[in-house]
Amino acid sequence: MIDGIRLTKAPIRWGMVGGGRGSQIGYVHRSAALRDGYFSLLAGAFDLDPDRGRAFGADLGLDPGRCYPDWQAMFAAEAARADGIRCVTIATPNNTHYPITRAALLAGLHVICEKPLTFTTSEALDLQAIAADRGLVVGVAYGYSGHQMIEEAARLVADGTLGEIRIVNLQFAHGFHSAAVEHDNPAARWRVDPAFAGPSYVLGDLATHPLYVAQVICPNLRIRRLLCTRQSFVASRAPLEDNATVLMEYEGGAVGTCWTSAVNAGAMHSQKVRIVGSKGSVEWWDEHPNQLRLEIQGEPARVLDRGMAYLHPQSLADDRIGAGHPEGLFDAWANLHCRFALAIEAHEDKDPARLAGLRYPGIEAGVEGVRWVEHCVRSADGGGVWVDYA
Numbered sequence: 495m496i497d498g499i500r501l502t503k504a505p506i507r508w509g510m511v512g513g514g515r516g517s518q519i520g521y522v523h524r525s526a527a528l529r530d531g532y533f534s535l536l537a538g539a540f541d542l543d544p545d546r547g548r549a550f551g552a553d554l555g556l557d558p559g560r561c562y563p564d565w566q567a568m569f570a571a572e573a574a575r576a577d578g579i580r581c582v583t584i585a586t587p588n589n590t591h592y593p594i595t596r597a598a599l600l601a602g603l604h605v606i607c608e609k610p611l612t613f614t615t616s617e618a619l620d621l622q623a624i625a626a627d628r629g630l631v632v633g634v635a636y637g638y639s640g641h642q643m644i645e646e647a648a649r650l651v652a653d654g655t656l657g658e659i660r661i662v663n664l665q666f667a668h669g670f671h672s673a674a675v676e677h678d679n680p681a682a683r684w685r686v687d688p689a690f691a692g693p694s695y696v697l698g699d700l701a702t703h704p705l706y707v708a709q710v711i712c713p714n715l716r717i718r719r720l721l722c723t724r725q726s727f728v729a730s731r732a733p734l735e736d737n738a739t740v741l742m743e744y745e746g747g748a749v750g751t752c753w754t755s756a757v758n759a760g761a762m763h764s765q766k767v768r769i770v771g772s773k774g775s776v777e778w779w780d781e782h783p784n785q786l787r788l789e790i791q792g793e794p795a796r797v798l799d800r801g802m803a804y805l806h807p808q809s810l811a812d813d814r815i816g817a818g819h820p821e822g823l824f825d826a827w828a829n830l831h832c833r834f835a836l837a838i839e840a841h842e843d844k845d846p847a848r849l850a851g852l853r854y855p856g857i858e859a860g861v862e863g864v865r866w867v868e869h870c871v872r873s874a875d876g877g878g879v880w881v882d883y884a
């Protein structure tokens with residue numbers, strides 16, 4: 495990875511829906527997808543405002559004829575071209591993910607979609623069935639999972655260093671929305687409106703990130719039941735929560751907690767994942783993503799650093815700059831897009847053997863995030879009761 499050599503045969507012809515000028519996440523997608531030449535940006539319906547979207551695409555250097563007023567026009571026109579796009583990224587507010595992803599799959603496109611994938615599990619399962627039927631990849635933008643030290647934590651669990659996993663402690667609790675910032679901030683406004691955000695705010699917007707990271711680290715844990723309470727400390731956000739606490743019980747006896755919040759006043763991201771086993775624990779914090787804390791009972795605590803020779807080879811495979819120099823979220827997202835591209839090529843070549851050992855947040859991860867949010871909301875709105883996981 496350190497040399498940036500592309501591992502696929504050719505760049506994937508790629509388009510974007512959303513992620514237009516001033517959007518929060520559009521540039522991160524472009525930066526990650528284009529970094530190592532895995533994708534080639536050729537088309538876009540970047541903005542709800544067609545003129546602004548077209549102008550933005552032109553500023554990015556796209557052929558103006560391939561800067562479309564909306565995604566419907568883009569999918570139709572691109573399908574008619576011999577050199578049309580093969581993959582589309584959907585970086586729009588949550589309410590549009592299901593219809594746009596569905597239409598993209600039906601147009602024969604691979605999809606990289608933002609989270610949460612859909613509003614309901616049945617919608618997510620519908621997308622899963624269409625993708626499976628057509629042999630298409632749906633990648634979900636759980637970007638933090640591309641950090642090298644997440645891979646290292648997964649290896650430490652897999653090789654038994656931590657012993658039997660007992661406790662999963664998750665947190666994503668920032669303070670940026672401690673007050674009603676949505677009055678002046680359009681990107682915050684849609685997040686607290688159920689018509690655009692779906693059945694939850696912080697559970698879907700924030701907590702699904704550490705949830706997926708924990709699934710990568712502990713792939714064998716299955717939730718048995720959970721209990722959630724949620725609050726709207728800024729009252730105008732009700733029924734959507736700006737704070738929630740979740741208790742989880744897993745098959746086999748492990749337990750978990752998740753605190754997610756947008757009103758953790760004074761905090762930056764505060765996304766932390768701590769996995770406790772019978773022999774030791776690991777802890778990862780997204781504000782210091784190059785480090786992983788490893789604590790073995792009875793031994794001094796260690797801080798493992800990215801890029802060091804003592805890491806597992808699979809973790810080092812993602813390294814981009816060598817130890818000491820900090821890497822960040824852009825690098826993690828680029829690692830993810832490398833895997834999305836490898837998965838797309840393996841699907842197109844009908845070569846499932848190349849998918850063996852390739853870990854990326856696919857449609858199953860998208861379905862699982864939606865299912866988890868749905869159960870949390872059901873528990874919280876039922877009065878904070880245990881609900882069995884199904």
Ligand code: NAD
Pocket residue numbers: 511512513514515516517518519520539540541542543564565585586587588590608609610635636637680681699
């Ligand atoms: P935003 O409001 O900042 O930007 C949304 C963009 O989509 C704008 O450019 C808007 O014009 C465009 N858009 C809206 N509807 C459209 C449509 N129908 N067709 C074309 N363009 C359309 O939102 P954001 O913060 O960038 O969030 C977008 C998505 O990304 C959300 O689902 C959010 O949950 C997700 N997100 C994920 C991460 C992550 O870490 N994976 C981080 C931030 C946001």
